[in-house]
Amino acid sequence: MAELPLIGEGAPRIDGRLKVTGDARYAADFSVPNPAYAQLVTSTIARGRIVSLDASEAGKVPGVLKVYTHENAPKIEGVPFFGKGGQAYQGFRPLQGVEIKHEGQIIALVVAETLEAAREAAFRVKATYEPQTPAATFGDGGTETEVAAEISKQHTDPKTGDADAALKDAAHVVEAEYETATNHHNAMELYSTTAHWTGDHLTIYEPSQWVYGLRAGVAGELGIPQDKVRVLSPFTGGAFGSKGTVTARSALTAAAARALNRPVKLLVTRAQGYTTASYRAETKHRIRLGADGDGTFVGFVHEGFELTSRPDTFLVSGTESTVRMYGFKNVRTKVSAVRADRNTPGFMRSPAEVPYMFALESAVDELAWKIGMDPIELRLKNDTKTDPITGKPFTTRQVRACFERAKELFGWDRRVAKVGAMRADGELVGYGAALACYPTQLAPAAVRLTLEGKGRARVQIAAHDIGTGTYTVLAQAAAGLLGVALDRVEVELGDTNLPAGPISGGSVATASSVSAIMKAAEAIRLRLATAATTSNDGPLAGKDKESVVLKDGRLVAEDGTGEDLTDAFKRLGVGTVEEYAEWLPDGVDEKAMRGLYNGSVKIVGGPMQDRTQFSFGAELVEVRVNPRTLSIRVPRMVGVFASGRIMNRMTAGSQVLGGMVWGVGSALHEQTEIDRRYARYVNDNIAEYLVPVNADIVHQEIEFLEEDDGEVNLAGVKGLGELGNVGTNAAVANAVYHATGFRARKIPIRIEDVLKSHLV
Amino acid sequence: MRHTLRFLLGHDLVELGEVDPTQTVLEWLRRDAHRWGTKEGCAEGDCGACSVVVVRPEGGRLRADAVNSCIQFVGTLDGAQLLTVEDLKGPDGRLHRVQQAMVDHHGSQCGFCTPGFVMALYAMDRRGEAVTYETAVDEIAGNLCRCTGYGPIVEAALAMRGTEGAGEHLSGREAEVMARLEALDDGQDLMVGKDGRTFHAPASLDALAMLYAGNPGAALVAGSTDVGLWVTKQDRPLDPVIWLGRVKELRRIEERTDAVVIGAGVSYTDAMAKLGEMYPEGGELIRRLASVQIRNTGTIGGNVANGSPIGDSPPFLIAADARVVLRYRGERREVAVEDFFISYGEQDRRPGELVEAIVLPRPKPTEHLACYKISKRFDQDISAVCGGFRVRVEKGVVKDARLAFGGMAGTPKRAKAAEAALVGRPWSEDAARDAAAAMEGDFRPLTDQRASAAYRMKVAQNLLVKFWYETHGEGGQIRLVGPRRVVHG
Ligand SMILES: Cc1cc2nc3c(=O)[nH]c(=O)nc-3n(C[C@H](O)[C@H](O)[C@H](O)COP(=O)(O)OP(=O)(O)OC[C@H]3O[C@@H](n4cnc5c(N)ncnc54)[C@H](O)[C@@H]3O)c2cc1C
Numbered sequence A: 001m002a003e004l005p006l007i008g009e010g011a012p013r014i015d016g017r018l019k020v021t022g023d024a025r026y027a028a029d030f031s032v033p034n035p036a037y038a039q040l041v042t043s044t045i046a047r048g049r050i051v052s053l054d055a056s057e058a059g060k061v062p063g064v065l066k067v068y069t070h071e072n073a074p075k076i077e078g079v080p081f082f083g084k085g086g087q088a089y090q091g092f093r094p095l096q097g098v099e100i101k102h103e104g105q106i107i108a109l110v111v112a113e114t115l116e117a118a119r120e121a122a123f124r125v126k127a128t129y130e131p132q133t134p135a136a137t138f139g140d141g142g143t144e145t146e147v148a149a150e151i152s153k154q155h156t157d158p159k160t161g162d163a164d165a166a167l168k169d170a171a172h173v174v175e176a177e178y179e180t181a182t183n184h185h186n187a188m189e190l191y192s193t194t195a196h197w198t199g200d201h202l203t204i205y206e207p208s209q210w211v212y213g214l215r216a217g218v219a220g221e222l223g224i225p226q227d228k229v230r231v232l233s234p235f236t237g238g239a240f241g242s243k244g245t246v247t248a249r250s251a252l253t254a255a256a257a258r259a260l261n262r263p264v265k266l267l268v269t270r271a272q273g274y275t276t277a278s279y280r281a282e283t284k285h286r287i288r289l290g291a292d293g294d295g296t297f298v299g300f301v302h303e304g305f306e307l308t309s310r311p312d313t314f315l316v317s318g319t320e321s322t323v324r325m326y327g328f329k330n331v332r333t334k335v336s337a338v339r340a341d342r343n344t345p346g347f348m349r350s351p352a353e354v355p356y357m358f359a360l361e362s363a364v365d366e367l368a369w370k371i372g373m374d375p376i377e378l379r380l381k382n383d384t385k386t387d388p389i390t391g392k393p394f395t396t397r398q399v400r401a402c403f404e405r406a407k408e409l410f411g412w413d414r415r416v417a418k419v420g421a422m423r424a425d426g427e428l429v430g431y432g433a434a435l436a437c438y439p440t441q442l443a444p445a446a447v448r449l450t451l452e453g454k455g456r457a458r459v460q461i462a463a464h465d466i467g468t469g470t471y472t473v474l475a476q477a478a479a480g481l482l483g484v485a486l487d488r489v490e491v492e493l494g495d496t497n498l499p500a501g502p503i504s505g506g507s508v509a510t511a512s513s514v515s516a517i518m519k520a521a522e523a524i525r526l527r528l529a530t531a532a533t534t535s536n537d538g539p540l541a542g543k544d545k546e547s548v549v550l551k552d553g554r555l556v557a558e559d560g561t562g563e564d565l566t567d568a569f570k571r572l573g574v575g576t577v578e579e580y581a582e583w584l585p586d587g588v589d590e591k592a593m594r595g596l597y598n599g600s601v602k603i604v605g606g607p608m609q610d611r612t613q614f615s616f617g618a619e620l621v622e623v624r625v626n627p628r629t630l631s632i633r634v635p636r637m638v639g640v641f642a643s644g645r646i647m648n649r650m651t652a653g654s655q656v657l658g659g660m661v662w663g664v665g666s667a668l669h670e671q672t673e674i675d676r677r678y679a680r681y682v683n684d685n686i687a688e689y690l691v692p693v694n695a696d697i698v699h700q701e702i703e704f705l706e707e708d709d710g711e712v713n714l715a716g717v718k719g720l721g722e723l724g725n726v727g728t729n730a731a732v733a734n735a736v737y738h739a740t741g742f743r744a745r746k747i748p749i750r751i752e753d754v755l756k757s758h759l760v
Numbered sequence B: 001m002r003h004t005l006r007f008l009l010g011h012d013l014v015e016l017g018e019v020d021p022t023q024t025v026l027e028w029l030r031r032d033a034h035r036w037g038t039k040e041g042c043a044e045g046d047c048g049a050c051s052v053v054v055v056r057p058e059g060g061r062l063r064a065d066a067v068n069s070c071i072q073f074v075g076t077l078d079g080a081q082l083l084t085v086e087d088l089k090g091p092d093g094r095l096h097r098v099q100q101a102m103v104d105h106h107g108s109q110c111g112f113c114t115p116g117f118v119m120a121l122y123a124m125d126r127r128g129e130a131v132t133y134e135t136a137v138d139e140i141a142g143n144l145c146r147c148t149g150y151g152p153i154v155e156a157a158l159a160m161r162g163t164e165g166a167g168e169h170l171s172g173r174e175a176e177v178m179a180r181l182e183a184l185d186d187g188q189d190l191m192v193g194k195d196g197r198t199f200h201a202p203a204s205l206d207a208l209a210m211l212y213a214g215n216p217g218a219a220l221v222a223g224s225t226d227v228g229l230w231v232t233k234q235d236r237p238l239d240p241v242i243w244l245g246r247v248k249e250l251r252r253i254e255e256r257t258d259a260v261v262i263g264a265g266v267s268y269t270d271a272m273a274k275l276g277e278m279y280p281e282g283g284e285l286i287r288r289l290a291s292v293q294i295r296n297t298g299t300i301g302g303n304v305a306n307g308s309p310i311g312d313s314p315p316f317l318i319a320a321d322a323r324v325v326l327r328y329r330g331e332r333r334e335v336a337v338e339d340f341f342i343s344y345g346e347q348d349r350r351p352g353e354l355v356e357a358i359v360l361p362r363p364k365p366t367e368h369l370a371c372y373k374i375s376k377r378f379d380q381d382i383s384a385v386c387g388g389f390r391v392r393v394e395k396g397v398v399k400d401a402r403l404a405f406g407g408m409a410g411t412p413k414r415a416k417a418a419e420a421a422l423v424g425r426p427w428s429e430d431a432a433r434d435a436a437a438a439m440e441g442d443f444r445p446l447t448d449q450r451a452s453a454a455y456r457m458k459v460a461q462n463l464l465v466k467f468w469y470e471t472h473g474e475g476g477q478i479r480l481v482g483p484r485r486v487v488h489g
């Protein structure tokens, strides 16, 4: 099979024009005939029952069409929770009874002629409750802690050797607890659903990173065949994991549209999005990490605690990654779920790695200080070529090269190995480092690829562009493989009328989609090449068909002889060649393809049968701490990454740049605050949920190392969307320690906490 | 009285007879005008995705301001030209230079924030002022992007002036727009409505005062940066709505020898320059208040009238001994800003009485005045504690002290015990520290998600000490504002 020629490495997005002109259509931008507008009403208690729900005043507002409550709501069949192989964001369905499971649960859906009327009616819905005391988070009475391995079939705790015994004899041991905060994705685009029926056929416009999953979920919930549902999400305004599962609103909106016999548009407010969709739950970690005299790691214990809801066990289990970061000889891990009265958490950009790597990479830094070793040196000393748990080799692992290049770019040599010893402009300076990683994962994908004799190509796949540059990268792949110019390729995404693409999650989308395109392109090449080489005349007659490729609008043999595409097509007697291809990653059987079409996810990667595959990176951060106010700033960040084949330096670069900004947010800004008395999110808006703004980010420098990893897939492509924001939080915290002597074991770092340390 | 709302959408005249008083510009654009390019990311003025540009004649030329369409009611467009992202590309399809720069520099990932950034940058480009790193970052502080990390967008901003692109279709028609907008400005009071609910935009102060006195339950709207959120966040029905944006008397800044009088309709943007001239500290405080879009409509009058304990301007105004001019029908009265705030949710303002202006005394040479805003994030964030201090020092001795705080009590309030501890003493670090200690008697702050009570108290006390340091020339080291390249809440 042909290799993937790299073209347009630095090409700007092909959809850039649509985006700057406002012509890109996001789900909420589609017009439907004569729509009604819906507004959600959500509960103000976290636990208990609805005693009464009075919608009479709401019903009187001019323009109100219907107020759905648990008393008159359409029946919704539950589909299984995503964590159990289904599509649902949470197993519990609101509006189907009086029970309240979390604050902000949907208790009514108002539908009206206008948004203004829907809003006013929502304001007038009056609920009375029989409340019970909720448990909000870790440490609250009423939470239940369960061991993951005992309650979840999918979960095993990775383990090797005897960590506890090894730690007893270790020369240096760090034993510490770390905590990460509740975070919400806060993609810029709000959640919305527009439902439009024509006869028994339903079209849903909804921002999604998994249109086939949404189709299956909504069909299941409404009890109708999947092929009666079409889902469209050609552009998604950011998702970060929040738009991959099916939330309760979709089927409710569709059911309302069916009952009212008119299209319904629902826009979920920013605040309602906090409780009716997923988020990153808070975590706690108990770490024990020991080394012998020269810094060789001898034992590692990682116990994680993750908050989840009462009905669902959602766990990210990041020990699967942390145990593979260094050449640990003895490892013990354990993950526990802690249930509270909260909505169900879910995937958020590097779900497992952000919290778990914070713990590991902080502990490694602590150990380095204990031993008196440079923290990067300690990391490199414990680098490994094999997976310590499975004993299998890493496909590629350029940890050393990443750190060495990052040190150079950063000027790490200037580091003074003493706390509080570096100053600039009257401020304390700290340097911090951390390892970034992300498992290389893949998923089945199907694609339809078309090549016209006139040199135009089309890629059709129900993959998604959630900001990741999918349109551009898939166009590049098709252009390179079919030998046409980039601007001659058209890409269609985000529509269940297209062949099923992978979920845009787990950084699988690019590699899997490109792999499918390679397969389809090969079939096209072969058809044209066979015709040309087996023909009686023409420049390619009699040549080896394997040696003939599509290049620069021509079909050419190795020696350069060849013919224009138009001639090659003439020989075939067609104007267009279309190939449909299904691609399955290693170790995935045929059934997975049917699963893909039916909305079930199969993702493989990280540790595999014969190998372990990851992307790696090194992140170095400088912080400046004002000695009087203790305010922390990040003037400088360097990231060097090794992540297989980089299809487009521009889109790839923006993925990791944005990712590192997320890392700063995780370390210094982002926290969903919870009022523990009511198990309620307090800062459920983007004024008070602090995402980094412009002024918070100053200088970022990034680089990608060359990496040829032919084992992960044919294209040699690894994922990128989630690598950049792993480890950054630890790098910042480690730098703060270097500057001040304050060890932030809890993020985001608060000045109050630094103050309490009395160190500075 | 006119019963038709009139404005230009791009270059098309729009006339609306039926207008829901609380329909937002964003809703109208997306639903009625079928312009989907403008996006909704929060409906609270926080994200800038909904930014549009509103053009109005002013002093013989056109003035173009980026505003948040999500919290502006359609009625507030009366007499203006509304430009959205759809208007920027040329008739031949060529991108405007701002758009082209965003494409070239990869300023867009998921693209959802992009129309908002484009419009914010367009407003900046159109004003013609120099684009530097600092001004660009300030300009887009009210636009959030969750994908790019901003770097590429700032690069686009810096490059936009040097980028080739369309623009003539807008700049070439300014004279025409000017003439059309002036013709729309008919001096008539406006009343429009729907389903019995009404939106009023009186054209004179007298008409406004009479109308409000006759409808004391009406929602008075200045910049709509608070009122807009009552609707979009709390779903509150408002009726009638009275907008004071057409009252020219309220948009004036009057210079007197001893004071400057800032009309209640003057936007922060306009007040900032004047304030900054008189009180550089006050100007800087306003630069940090919200974002360009919010400052383009929001008013100091609204900030005082809303009675919020965490508004940023009251501590400064109290420290500067400013006064509020109140107006009921034909009657005017003046109260000191500090006396205007009675208790949480209660102000010295009777039903139907409106705030007409703020009288801000000019500074005296012996006075030191400083403002401090403590928030989690440097830009675009609500204060946890906000302080405005003024001391008059003569021959080294404190003659007068006014130490006002927001975020420490149910209203913006002076620290009287701390002031008493200062007056009469030499302006020394000891005196500042003693006064800080005395502050314990002044306040019992709340704990909320912005800060704990203890943190608030500690910060308030430290600010006073910091103030002392700054008046002794140590400003550089303890100010975050210093070099704008490295600011971090
Ligand atoms: C994103 C965002 C960020 C913000 N950041 C800050 C910040 O950093 N600091 C801060 O202090 N505030 C902030 N605010 C709040 C708001 O901008 C200010 O309070 C502003 O000053 C309100 O002015 P306005 O003209 O918009 O008032 P409006 O919203 O129009 O009115 C506010 C209140 O005052 C009344 N009112 C207005 N004018 C008059 C008048 N002439 N007479 C009598 N009553 C009147 C209204 O009826 C209403 O009760 C922010 C708001 C938003 C949306």
Ligand code: FES
Pocket: B039, B040, B041, B042, B043, B044, B045, B046, B047, B048, B049, B050, B051, B068, B069, B070, B071
């Ligand atoms: S939608 Fe966010 S500021 Fe208007």
Ligand code: FES
Pocket: A188, A237, A238, A467, B107, B108, B109, B110, B111, B112, B113, B114, B144, B145, B146, B147, B148
């Ligand atoms: S590009 Fe996605 S929010 Fe800015």
